[in-house]
Amino acid sequence: MEPAATRRNGVGGAGGGTAVTFRGVTRSYGGVRAVQGLDLDIAAGETVALLGRNGAGKSTTLNMLLGLQPPSTGTVRLFGGTPESAVRAGRVGAMLQDGKAVPRVTVRELITFVAATYPAPMDVTETLELAGLAEFAGRRVDRLSGGQAQRVRFAVALAGNPELLVLDEPTAALDVDARRTFWRAMRGYARRGNTLVFSTHYLEEADDHADRIVVIDGGRVVADGSSEALKRRTGGSLVSFDLRGAPSAPLPALPGVRAVEIRGDRALLRTADSDATVVALAGLDLVHGLQVTPASLEDTFLALTSGGTTGAATAEPAAGAAAESAATASAKETV
Ligand SMILES: Nc1ncnc2c1ncn2[C@@H]1O[C@H](COP(=O)(O)OP(=O)(O)OP(=O)(O)O)[C@@H](O)[C@H]1O
Incomplete structure (x- = not known):
């Protein structure tokens, strides 16, 4: 199947322009300044890890990226437009921290339903394979283990064949094997020229899977570069x-x-x-x-x-x- 980015607009993933832009973005909750002056550009095709301690501002950043929360000040752009328009156009898939399983439907039924809501979805069988769910396709979603349910959330994020995938601590509930399977799938998706942005507490995940690591502390970017560059610096x-x-x-x-x-x-x-x-x-x-x-x-x-x-x-x-x-x-x- 042809890569999503190429198919949509003739622009390849890597080298295909800017996927994400934050300019002077802040976000406060009452007196808490969760994000303080974020400037960030993520090129199409990059795999970027947001790394930070608890409360550093990672989820807030990802929520603003997805248009789920407006910034207090500053602007967020996806593919040159608003997050809302990119999401509406099916260009963005997301896997957030607290997704709930839908009862009574099978994995295939759920993914088929979700795919049908997008303008240019991924083939359902392909989605299930990419998410490591082929063998569970006929299983009811509410009868899966925690790790298998996590893969269903990943498949839901993939179903629309997005160019940008946003994952908030995607492997938090997974055991070592499931984590390995997950990252294999993720690499497959990234190889198609798509953009991945994920937050993690696992340093080795950022080290192993990201082209670029953005370290956030106190709502600010304190380092930004490849794992090797950060270590050197x-x-x-x-x-x-x-x-x-x-x-x-x-x-x-x-x-x-x-x-x-x-x-x-x-x-x-x-x-x-x-x-x-x-x-x-x-x-x-x-x-x-x-x-x-x-x-x-x-x-x-x-x-x-x-x-x-x-x-x-x-x-x-x-x-x-x-x-x-x-x-x-x-x-x-x-x-
Ligand atoms: N809805 C909210 N109301 C008030 N404060 C909030 C809210 N959401 C987040 N915060 C605060 O904003 C700061 C950043 O939180 P955020 O969830 O973005 O951090 P995080 O890096 O994702 O943390 P974690 O790794 O623990 O998930 C924290 O101090 C948090 O307590």
Whole structure:
């Protein structure tokens, strides 16, 4: 079957323009500023993870993207128009956090019904296969396990053959096997040139499946880039060694070192330049049990997020310097 994006307007997914634009978007609930000045462009064909702690503003962002909530200020555009018009045209599919199963109908009946409400739906059998539901097609929706029901919600999101799929914590209820199946399906969908935007708490999911990770903290974008770029920018490497009674006071001033943590007799240094750090440690005879490992995305995430909902870093596109200094400041507290 021909990819959705190509079929609709002759524009391929990747390189086919901008799917999502946020400009100066804020959203407040009474005194709570859930989203504070969001500027974001997502190109057609990209797979983007929104990563953030509880209450960071991910769901609010996705709800505004879908037109379910208006921004307090600023604008959200999908494919150059309003979210409502993109949704009405069947260009957007969504899987939100609390979908409910419809009783008494079979999986195939439900997906057939949903598909019929769209102008250019995906073939039902294809939808069921893509969502990993072929073997459950004849099963009643209210007699499925939690993981199988999650796949039905995924199939509902796919049924209209959308160019943009928005998924809020899509694998939260899935076991390891179901998660793997889900991501296989998702990759199949992305390969057709479609755009995926998903929120997740699972760092490894963002690392494994997103082209680009947007880290949100306190309603602001504090980092935006590929997993590798994020790790490079804030993570660097971790250097650890046995202190054997040596003083730790000189360690923060060593070349490249951004953060120091002492665990018992072991020192852990986050460094932007592991070679320079190791040479300096050798000069101090601090190389007993020396280990150098690349920083994980988790290290990077901890360094980037403040641990609260009032993060003070500046959003992209000015992210570079401001986010870097915020990241460095918090990295001083957490290796
Ligand atoms: N309807 C609402 N009324 C009041 N405050 C809200 C409402 N919805 C969200 N908030 C607040 O806005 C902030 C952002 O919430 P949001 O649900 O967007 O975060 P999130 O990153 O999706 O969190 P989680 O990972 O826990 O789902 C939080 O402080 C939350 O308490």
